[in-house]
Amino acid sequence: MAVKHTKRTExxxxxxxxxVQRADLAEHSDVRGCMVIKPYGFAxxxxxxxxxxxxFKDTGRSNAYxxxxxxxxxxSKEADHVEGFAKECAVVTHYRLKNSDDGxxxxxxxxxxxxxxxxxxxxxxxxIWNSYRNWIQSYRxxxxxxxxxxxxxxxxxxxxLFLRTAEFLWQEGHTxxxxxxxxxDETSQMLEVYADFAEKYMAMPxxxxxxxxxxxxxxxxxxxxxxxxxxxxxxxxxxxxxFLGQNFxxxxxxxxxxxxxxxxxxxxxxWGVSTRLMGALIMCHSDxxxxxxxxxxxxxxxxxxPIYRSKDELRSISDKMNLxxxxxxxxxxxxxxxxxxxxxxxxxxxxxETKGVPVRLAMGPRDLENGKIEVVRRDxxxxxxxxxxxxxxxxxSLLDEIQKNLFDKALDFxxxxxxxxxxxxxxxxxxNKGGFVSAHWDGTSETENRIKEYTQATIRCIPLEQKKExxxxxxxxKPSQGRVLFAKAY
Amino acid sequence: MAVKHTKRTExxxxxxxxxVQRADLAEHSDVRGCMVIKPYGFAxxxxxxxxxxxxFKDTGRSNAYxxxxxxxxxxSKEADHVEGFAKECAVVTHYRLKNSDDGxxxxxxxxxxxxxxxxxxxxxxxxIWNSYRNWIQSYRxxxxxxxxxxxxxxxxxxxxLFLRTAEFLWQEGHTxxxxxxxxxDETSQMLEVYADFAEKYMAMPxxxxxxxxxxxxxxxxxxxxxxxxxxxxxxxxxxxxxFLGQNFxxxxxxxxxxxxxxxxxxxxxxWGVSTRLMGALIMCHSDxxxxxxxxxxxxxxxxxxPIYRSKDELRSISDKMNLxxxxxxxxxxxxxxxxxxxxxxxxxxxxxETKGVPVRLAMGPRDLENGKIEVVRRDxxxxxxxxxxxxxxxxxSLLDEIQKNLFDKALDFxxxxxxxxxxxxxxxxxxNKGGFVSAHWDGTSETENRIKEYTQATIRCIPLEQKKExxxxxxxxKPSQGRVLFAKAY
Numbered sequence: 003m004a005v006k007h008t009k010r011t012e013x014x015x016x017x018x019x020x021x022v023q024r025a026d027l028a029e030h031s032d033v034r035g036c037m038v039i040k041p042y043g044f045a046x047x048x049x050x051x052x053x054x055x056x057x058f059k060d061t062g063r064s065n066a067y068x069x070x071x072x073x074x075x076x077x078s079k080e081a082d083h084v085e086g087f088a089k090e091c092a093v094v095t096h097y098r099l100k101n102s103d104d105g106x107x108x109x110x111x112x113x114x115x116x117x118x119x120x121x122x123x124x125x126x127x128x129x130i131w132n133s134y135r136n137w138i139q140s141y142r143x144x145x146x147x148x149x150x151x152x153x154x155x156x157x158x159x160x161x162x163l164f165l166r167t168a169e170f171l172w173q174e175g176h177t178x179x180x181x182x183x184x185x186x187d188e189t190s191q192m193l194e195v196y197a198d199f200a201e202k203y204m205a206m207p208x209x210x211x212x213x214x215x216x217x218x219x220x221x222x223x224x225x226x227x228x229x230x231x232x233x234x235x236x237x238x239x240x241x242x243x244x245f246l247g248q249n250f251x252x253x254x255x256x257x258x259x260x261x262x263x264x265x266x267x268x269x270x271x272x273w274g275v276s277t278r279l280m281g282a283l284i285m286c287h288s289d290x291x292x293x294x295x296x297x298x299x300x301x302x303x304x305x306x307x308p309i310y311r312s313k314d315e316l317r318s319i320s321d322k323m324n325l326x327x328x329x330x331x332x333x334x335x336x337x338x339x340x341x342x343x344x345x346x347x348x349x350x351x352x353x354x355e356t357k358g359v360p361v362r363l364a365m366g367p368r369d370l371e372n373g374k375i376e377v378v379r380r381d382x383x384x385x386x387x388x389x390x391x392x393x394x395x396x397x398x399s400l401l402d403e404i405q406k407n408l409f410d411k412a413l414d415f416x417x418x419x420x421x422x423x424x425x426x427x428x429x430x431x432x433x434n435k436g437g438f439v440s441a442h443w444d445g446t447s448e449t450e451n452r453i454k455e456y457t458q459a460t461i462r463c464i465p466l467e468q469k470k471e472x473x474x475x476x477x478x479x480k481p482s483q484g485r486v487l488f489a490k491a492y
Numbered sequence: 493m494a495v496k497h498t499k500r501t502e503x504x505x506x507x508x509x510x511x512v513q514r515a516d517l518a519e520h521s522d523v524r525g526c527m528v529i530k531p532y533g534f535a536x537x538x539x540x541x542x543x544x545x546x547x548f549k550d551t552g553r554s555n556a557y558x559x560x561x562x563x564x565x566x567x568s569k570e571a572d573h574v575e576g577f578a579k580e581c582a583v584v585t586h587y588r589l590k591n592s593d594d595g596x597x598x599x600x601x602x603x604x605x606x607x608x609x610x611x612x613x614x615x616x617x618x619x620i621w622n623s624y625r626n627w628i629q630s631y632r633x634x635x636x637x638x639x640x641x642x643x644x645x646x647x648x649x650x651x652x653l654f655l656r657t658a659e660f661l662w663q664e665g666h667t668x669x670x671x672x673x674x675x676x677d678e679t680s681q682m683l684e685v686y687a688d689f690a691e692k693y694m695a696m697p698x699x700x701x702x703x704x705x706x707x708x709x710x711x712x713x714x715x716x717x718x719x720x721x722x723x724x725x726x727x728x729x730x731x732x733x734x735f736l737g738q739n740f741x742x743x744x745x746x747x748x749x750x751x752x753x754x755x756x757x758x759x760x761x762x763w764g765v766s767t768r769l770m771g772a773l774i775m776c777h778s779d780x781x782x783x784x785x786x787x788x789x790x791x792x793x794x795x796x797x798p799i800y801r802s803k804d805e806l807r808s809i810s811d812k813m814n815l816x817x818x819x820x821x822x823x824x825x826x827x828x829x830x831x832x833x834x835x836x837x838x839x840x841x842x843x844x845e846t847k848g849v850p851v852r853l854a855m856g857p858r859d860l861e862n863g864k865i866e867v868v869r870r871d872x873x874x875x876x877x878x879x880x881x882x883x884x885x886x887x888x889s890l891l892d893e894i895q896k897n898l899f900d901k902a903l904d905f906x907x908x909x910x911x912x913x914x915x916x917x918x919x920x921x922x923x924n925k926g927g928f929v930s931a932h933w934d935g936t937s938e939t940e941n942r943i944k945e946y947t948q949a950t951i952r953c954i955p956l957e958q959k960k961e962x963x964x965x966x967x968x969x970k971p972s973q974g975r976v977l978f979a980k981a982y
Binding site: 045089100344 | 554565582
């Protein structure tokens with residue numbers, strides 16, 4: 003019974019949805035826009051969390067927890083922020099239900115109306131800066147370097163698993179500093195943390211850049227970002243780090259006594275990544291057979307499957323596998339021996355391929371006799387018969403190689419999919435083909451909007467690292483100080 | 493400037509609030525009933541989480557994530573559950589705000605009313621069992637052993653930091669089984685996990701027991717619990733594990749094909765502990781000077797403070813401390829060397845005492861010369877001058893000893909505070925004195941309620957381990973099959 007799966011070339015979006023479902027990562031819930039993250043999907047997110055959390059702690063950050071609810075009036079305190087976030091959000095208006103008069107269920111108790119509505123946090127700048135006001139009196143209280151792992155809600159009308167959901171999980175860092183420079187340095191440092199994580203762990207190359215004014219976080223003076231490219235040529239914003247200036251300190255009246263005894267408003271940053279990274283990870287590496295996971299984020303790095311007819315054969319293979327288990331464990335490699343008797347080897351091969359397990363081992367009675375084991379890597383599907391002796395070391399190197407290969411492949415794709423163009427005709431052609439298009443722009447939001455209108459492409463970022471080069475805007479011909487990166491985006 | 497702190501004997505409740513504030517653990521937010529968990533408090537919670545999470549995984553459980561919102565109608569599907577949980581809760585009625593006509597801020601958009609209100613989860617049985625319906629077809633899909641770390645909201649009118657807040661953090665396990673026995677075994681197993689965690693890590697002795705019908709979880713057929721005793725003689729429920737029978741499977745129509753080909757409803761459990769454990773931890777061990785933490789849950793296990801006049805002296809001491817840092821690190825002991833030049837040693841001594849750091853080291857120039865270091869343990873406040881040579885091993889043993897001492901002390905208190913009584917006069921006297929009161933009860937909710945009315949005491953649990961003994965109910969004189977444990981409780 004061969005089920006036909008959608009190929010990437012046929013319908014990329016359908017392919018993506020199928021992978022998420024087939025690999026048992028997540029599903030839509032009955033609650034509009036909210037997803038259920040299933041155990042296998044959550045295990046990948048947990049690995050991401052664990053690595054990022056350690057990076058935050060290694061650079062001196064601590065975790066804390068702030069309320070889920072934000073009083074409605076807080077959102078209005080920062081003028082740009084309210085425009086960006088006080089729109090599509092979940093509003094709590096009542097605090098009690100009661101039995102309905104007809105006994106059919108429960109209804110909202112009209113007597114339990116809140117004096118001020120509460121908003122389920124879409125992001126926590128306002129509630130956090132309201133707390134920081136009481137925490138900060140002097141320069142001695144600075145810097146404050148806090149991160150929060152939390153759920154947030156933004157009422158999205160069109161949702162896609164991991165990529166855009168009403169509720170999602172994320173981390174949000176919120177720091178407070180005595181000087182603008184220190185806050186800017188923090189913004190840059192956290193961008194580096196994100197870029198390093200994306201490239202070293204997700205095996206996903208990124209472009210580090212700065213958002214244009216119109217794409218900036220609502221309330222920020224500067225937004226840095228990492229942008230990556232998916233296999234369909236669309237860009238995905240994978241993380242942002244914002245320099246908030248003194249905007250929130252002013253909105254929430256947070257001042258500190260500096261060393262000279264003067265009073266000044268505090269400087270702020272915020273930075274975050276979300277379960278959206280799961281979508282990026284899936285789309286960056288997976289193929290028509292299913293999920294492909296970089297070894298450093300795979301919940302199961304190696305799976306072994308016994309091929310046997312008799313219980314005796316299974317027992318002999320199991321004995322060998324138990325040795326292997328210890329060998330992998332001592333190398334910190336996560337290993338699963340799947341001896342489930344209810345499933346056939348073919349079913350298992352397909353299952354672990356779909357789930358993106360980086361290395362699959364298989365052993366039958368003949369292999370046992372010959373001291374061999376079959377090794378299949380998920381990324382290239384190459385199959386080898388390898389000596390059982392020393393197999394743990396062999397697999398450890400192979401995992402490193404797979405990690406590197408996935409990154410190299412994605413980098414190659416990104417390089418090939420990035421083009422420079424110098425006129426609008428070539429621009430339109432390149433944008434329709436997909437990928438990053440590097441072009442000159444006159445620096446105005448007006449031109450940016452017109453280009454978006456004509457082509458659906460947005461400026462993903464002004465890259466931080468690129469050659470200095472002046473030129474003429476592809477649309478208006480006006481002078482430009484440097485190229486920016488356009489793409490259609492998720 | 494000596495600030496006078498409230499003593500436990502003066503006002504236990506005030507003492508508790510002061511400790512939470514002085515040790516910088518948490519504070520009330522401006523949002524009614526919601527707390528801010530500050531970095532030091534959160535670091536303790538993270539240690540708890542990490543240990544419990546590992547225990548869950550070691551026993552075969554996986555984490556997943558389900559939606560924050562529950563459609564109102566779901567709560568009505570299980571008759572008892574709705575009575576227990578569909579009352580004081582946060583109700584989302586709208587999904588959009590808009591600018592107010594007078595430009596003064598934002599208002600709820602009346603056009604964005606939800607067709608069905610959403611409830612912020614007070615617990616997740618309903619939303620999870622609604623998902624399980626699609627996950628379970630046959631016995632091959634069972635058991636499902638899932639845990640979720642999440643925030644939940646129950647609209648509480650009178651709140652206390654950690655002990656009772658509108659929003660709190662917790663974990664909730666939700667398992668599905670093919671047989672009643674397997675589900676009952678799961679319920680017992682998770683109770684053991686909680687009891688082990690409470691005693692071995694929190695150093696908090698507990699009584700394992702069963703709730704009476706009136707104290708059971710709404711929707712459960714059986715609720716097991718661990719109960720502990722605080723220093724003021726009041727009991728605190730520290731964790732619960734529920735056998736839910738087929739109640740939720742029936743409410744959400746979750747059936748499975750068994751091995752014989754028949755169809756049956758699935759059997760369920762749920763189990764949870766929350767940030768309430770933080771309250772228990774604080775109240776179980778702390779003293780009039782501040783927080784006392786068991787070493788296994790202390791974010792900083794050892795702090796070292798240099799005593800110096802010159803920079804040269806500080807440098808010599810720092811060199812020694814860096815050696816110590818490595819020695820502690822290799823033993824997995826978390827160590828902080830506080831060389832902050834802005835604070836005097838006396839201030840630091842008091843700070844770390846308040847924060848409950850289990851071991852404090854201090855070293856001055858004379859100690860350095862003599863190859864000694866001062867060691868002070870937080871639990872007994874004993875001070876010793878110890879050879880610097882081998883200090884890491886000395887401190888490692890001391891941490892074990894402190895862990896044990898805290899448990900022994902709490903166990904001794906619990907033992908001394910548990911009395912058996914056989915008549916109502918003695919009962920009232922014992923209850924007013926505080927502690928656990930073991931007494932006979934006739935088994936009816938009516939009697940239980942009358943006792944509560946007269947004395948404010950509730951039946952904390954029917955202990956799982958106790959001698960079989962029949963007797964007469966202290967209130968009604970009717971026959972009783974065994975003693976139950978009464979107390980006033982948090």
